[in-house]
Amino acid sequence: MKNNEIIIAGFGGQGILFAGKVLAYTGLVNGYEISWLPSYGPEVRGGTANCHVIVSEEAVASPMITKPTALIAMNLPSLRKFEDAVVPGGIILVDSSLIEEDVKRTDVTVIRIPATKMADEVGARKLANMIMTGAFIKATGIVDFDGLVKGAAKCVPAGKEAILEQNKKLLSMGYNYGE
Amino acid sequence: MTKVFSRPEALNDVELHYCPGCTHGIIHRLVAEVLDELGIVGETVGVASVGCSVFSYNYFGCDMQQAAHGRAPAVATGIKRALPNRVVFTYQGDGDLAAIGTAETVHAASRGENITVIFVNNGVYGMTGGQMAPTTLEGQVTQTSPYGRDVKTQGYPLRVCELLSQTSGAAFLQRTAVDNVKHIRETKAAIKKAFQYQLEGKGFSLVEVLSACPTYWALPPAEALKRLGSEVIDYYPLGVYKDKGAETDEK
Amino acid sequence: MAEKVLMKGNEAVAEAAIQAGCRLFFGYPITPQTEVSAYMAKRMPKIGGTFLQAESEVAAINMVYGAAGAGARVMTSSSSPGISLKQEGISYIVGSDLPCVIINIVRGGPGLGGIQPAQSDYFQAVKGGGHGDYHLIVLAPSSIQELVDMTQEAFDIADQYRMPVMIMGDGMLGQMMEPVEFGAKEGRKLPEKTWAANGTEGKRPRNIINSLYIEASDLEELVLERYERYKEVEKNEVKVEEYMVEDADYVIAAYGTIARVAKTAILALREEGIKVGLIRPITLWPFPTESFKKAAETAKGFLTVEMSMGQMVEDVRLAVDGKKPVEFFGRTGGIVPTPDEICDAIRKMKEGK
Numbered sequence: 001m002k003n004n005e006i007i008i009a010g011f012g013g014q015g016i017l018f019a020g021k022v023l024a025y026t027g028l029v030n031g032y033e034i035s036w037l038p039s040y041g042p043e044v045r046g047g048t049a050n051c052h053v054i055v056s057e058e059a060v061a062s063p064m065i066t067k068p069t070a071l072i073a074m075n076l077p078s079l080r081k082f083e084d085a086v087v088p089g090g091i092i093l094v095d096s097s098l099i100e101e102d103v104k105r106t107d108v109t110v111i112r113i114p115a116t117k118m119a120d121e122v123g124a125r126k127l128a129n130m131i132m133t134g135a136f137i138k139a140t141g142i143v144d145f146d147g148l149v150k151g152a153a154k155c156v157p158a159g160k161e162a163i164l165e166q167n168k169k170l171l172s173m174g175y176n177y178g179e
Numbered sequence: 180m181t182k183v184f185s186r187p188e189a190l191n192d193v194e195l196h197y198c199p200g201c202t203h204g205i206i207h208r209l210v211a212e213v214l215d216e217l218g219i220v221g222e223t224v225g226v227a228s229v230g231c232s233v234f235s236y237n238y239f240g241c242d243m244q245q246a247a248h249g250r251a252p253a254v255a256t257g258i259k260r261a262l263p264n265r266v267v268f269t270y271q272g273d274g275d276l277a278a279i280g281t282a283e284t285v286h287a288a289s290r291g292e293n294i295t296v297i298f299v300n301n302g303v304y305g306m307t308g309g310q311m312a313p314t315t316l317e318g319q320v321t322q323t324s325p326y327g328r329d330v331k332t333q334g335y336p337l338r339v340c341e342l343l344s345q346t347s348g349a350a351f352l353q354r355t356a357v358d359n360v361k362h363i364r365e366t367k368a369a370i371k372k373a374f375q376y377q378l379e380g381k382g383f384s385l386v387e388v389l390s391a392c393p394t395y396w397a398l399p400p401a402e403a404l405k406r407l408g409s410e411v412i413d414y415y416p417l418g419v420y421k422d423k424g425a426e427t428d429e430k
Numbered sequence: 431m432a433e434k435v436l437m438k439g440n441e442a443v444a445e446a447a448i449q450a451g452c453r454l455f456f457g458y459p460i461t462p463q464t465e466v467s468a469y470m471a472k473r474m475p476k477i478g479g480t481f482l483q484a485e486s487e488v489a490a491i492n493m494v495y496g497a498a499g500a501g502a503r504v505m506t507s508s509s510s511p512g513i514s515l516k517q518e519g520i521s522y523i524v525g526s527d528l529p530c531v532i533i534n535i536v537r538g539g540p541g542l543g544g545i546q547p548a549q550s551d552y553f554q555a556v557k558g559g560g561h562g563d564y565h566l567i568v569l570a571p572s573s574i575q576e577l578v579d580m581t582q583e584a585f586d587i588a589d590q591y592r593m594p595v596m597i598m599g600d601g602m603l604g605q606m607m608e609p610v611e612f613g614a615k616e617g618r619k620l621p622e623k624t625w626a627a628n629g630t631e632g633k634r635p636r637n638i639i640n641s642l643y644i645e646a647s648d649l650e651e652l653v654l655e656r657y658e659r660y661k662e663v664e665k666n667e668v669k670v671e672e673y674m675v676e677d678a679d680y681v682i683a684a685y686g687t688i689a690r691v692a693k694t695a696i697l698a699l700r701e702e703g704i705k706v707g708l709i710r711p712i713t714l715w716p717f718p719t720e721s722f723k724k725a726a727e728t729a730k731g732f733l734t735v736e737m738s739m740g741q742m743v744e745d746v747r748l749a750v751d752g753k754k755p756v757e758f759f760g761r762t763g764g765i766v767p768t769p770d771e772i773c774d775a776i777r778k779m780k781e782g783k
Contacts, residue, residue, distance in 0.1 A: 021436070021607070024436055024607060025436060028434065028436060028609050033609075034436075034608070034609065035606060035607070035608050036436065036606060036607040036608070037602060037605065037606040037607075038605055038606070040461070040462055040545070040601065040605045060608070060690075061690050061691070061693040061694040061697070062687075062690045062691040062693070062694040062769060063602065063606050063608075063687070063690065064602065064687075064691060064766055064768075066768045066769060066770065154436075220630070220632070221629055221630045221631040221632035221633070222629045222631065223629065224500065224627050224628065224629060226496070227640075233642065236638050236640055237638075240636065241629070241630065241636060242627035242628065242629055242630055242636050242637050242638070243627060243636065243637075243638045243639070243640075244495075244496065244499040244500075244526075244627045244638070244639040244640070245526075245638070245639065245640040245641065245642055246492065246495075246496075246522075247492060247495075247518055247519065247522050250488070250489070250492035250495075250519070253484065253488075253489040253490075253492035253493050253496065254492050254493070254495055254496035254499075255496060256482070256489075256493050256496060257454070257456065257492065257493035257494060257495060257496025257497035257498070257499075257500070257504070258496040258497065258499065258500045258627075259496075260454055260480045260482065260493070260497060261454055261480075261496070261497040261500040261501070261502035261504070261628075262500050262502075262628055262629065265500075265628065265629045282485050282486060282488075282489065283485070283488075283489050283492070285485075286484075286485035286489065
């Protein structure tokens with residue numbers, strides 16, 4: 001897709017903004033125009049958090065997304081808040097281990113992944129965001145897995161290879177989910 | 180013939196605007212003598228404040244910057260941080276320093292900002308026509324305390340040296356007066372020490388100089404000095420309130 | 431060229447200031463611009479600069495005044511309620527003809543207001559704010575790269591004209607990340623700061639930094655001289671982006687981030703066959719009056735879009751001078767107008783509603 005407008009939303013502490021940063025850097029290092037806009041203020045600690053990421057072949061006009069082409073929802077309030085805004089034909093990714101309810105929309109592609117459960121099983125509950133990110137990249141094909149890893153590498157401080165390796169592992173679990 | 184008395188070089192040869200009997204002139208002279216004696220006029224930047232001494236930027240022979248009411252310690256902070264090797268002092272009255280500029284004063288002291296504050300306390304707002312200051316004594320009549328300062332509704336006179344002595348950053352605090360020759364000599368020594376402390380990088384130094392305002396005390400100059408030496412000093416005891424140099428010597 | 435990095439607006443503006451040679455920053459925490467202070471606190475000690483968290487906004491701007499008077503490149507940053515507190519100092523800085531840079535990451539008001547993006551401080555920035563006859567040069571970037579480029583430029587402009595320059599963004603610009611590149615730019619040729627009060631060393635007559643003039647005629651003369659300088663600024667420093675204006679029937683006037691939202695709307699409207707363009711003032715003062723005058727010859731009408739109840743719209747009306755209708759659409763309190771809302775407003779104009 002030429003223009004990916006992605007809203008990532010969930011609770012504070014789920015790494016929503018970080019997942020957005022990985023997508024933004026992935027876009028950047030692979031030659032796309034990008035923008036990253038977080039919700040800000042006291043709600044980012046424990047309340048709901050969301051982040052607007054645009055990965056586009058053209059210069060980004062408004063960094064604020066009103067018609068997302070994709071929604072990555074990591075809790076029910078976020079799904080309910082944003083699902084109606086997704087464009088027809090868009091994608092909604094849902095962390096099914098936290099959201100049992102169905103997506104109401106029938107004109108979009110819905111992908112359900114038990115990301116938090118999967119992350120928990122490998123002892124990295126806080127990295128469910130990476131599973132969702134991996135799955136999103138696979139679903140959209142914006143870049144290949146190597147392109148995604150290049151982006152993720154930009155988000156981990158130099159000298160923290162162990163953290164990068166773990167992120168890579170979770171990204172791959174999401175990227176290869178269902179195969 | 181031997182010359183025994185002349186104008187300090189750090190004091191410009193201009194007519195001062197102060198009222199007859201005002202002691203600002205004495206204090207200006209003391210600051211200027213100290214700048215001369217330390218040989219630092221060319222390295223000094225002074226900050227004038229708002230109040231009777233607002234025009235001090237015309238009187239001191241060094242570079243000067245004029246500050247908004249109460250903000251002189253913040254302005255001096257900006258100058259000192261930009262020019263750490265320069266000597267920076269403020270010259271402020273009691274309305275400026277102890278009312279509208281209380282926050283700037285306390286925090287400059289608390290930061291141990293390496294500046295010198297000359298605090299002239301005459302217990303009244305002179306420039307605006309003799310209103311009550313935070314330092315006006317109980318019962319004192321001013322334009323805005325026409326029945327005498329009533330502490331029940333107008334609060335108590337603020338003792339600045341005592342207040343600042345609680346800040347860890349203050350290196351030197353002394354209260355002096357200019358009511359007689361002995362006290363004037365002590366004032367000069369205190370001012371010199373304050374500048375020396377700054378030159379040695381010891382931190383915030385302040386000399387509170389109790390001063391007379393014959394005009395708005397409604398007293399003849401000689402009577403004003405008498406009041407200064409009695410009633411005013413009674414409430415504001417003279418002395419050293421903090422001396423980091425002495426503390427180090429003791430240890 | 432340097433590699434592009436992703437940076438938040440608040441961090442990018444701080445880095446840009448450092449690269450422009452600013453070594454003194456006086457700040458006070460306030461959302462949504464606190465990252466500027468945080469970045470300065472981290473970087474300044476490493477490069478021999480000063481970061482000082484002041485006791486108040488009032489103190490911070492007066493520290494800026496002191497450092498500027500001493501001849502240093504100095505900056506402060508705040509958001510709306512804090513900028514209100516700084517107005518006293520800004521007036522003194524103007525009155526003493528000192529250069530400095532002030533960042534204002536605007537949030538909703540009045541009062542404590544909110545922390546979401548707003549443009550409701552246009553009047554304060556452009557029409558005064560502090561007391562006295564004066565102007566600030568006000569720059570309004572719409573992207574992080576522009577913010578970076580303008581910050582470096584802002585210090586030069588401030589030094590050239592001995593004026594404070596305000597960079598006005600909003601919470602969105604401060605918080606968002608975009609790729610930026612910091613290139614070594616050639617600065618302007620600037621006059622020596624021979625006026626600085628930084629110690630005579632006995633080598634020159636003393637300098638006085640002051641804004642007090644008891645003689646009315648002295649003060650008038652000085653203000654008149656300052657306004658002559660303002661004319662130079664108006665002649666030399668106007669910056670504006672004109673986007674698809676040439677064939678436009680309707681021209682949107684918008685600045686800062688909301689101008690980008692307007693661009694999204696313009697593209698959608700053009701797909702519908704409605705020819706819409708954008709005039710984006712990059713300098714809010716001096717205002718790009720000429721661009722509006724020119725567009726008024728060809729366009730059928732103007733729509734000013736702001737995150738306020740309508741402030742810049744007054745300047746647009748002055749520029750258009752009654753030649754064409756100038757409508758307004760805005761949201762306030764921290765709400766950002768959507769492209770759909772802007773499209774609707776243009777459609778209404780077209781239908782003559």
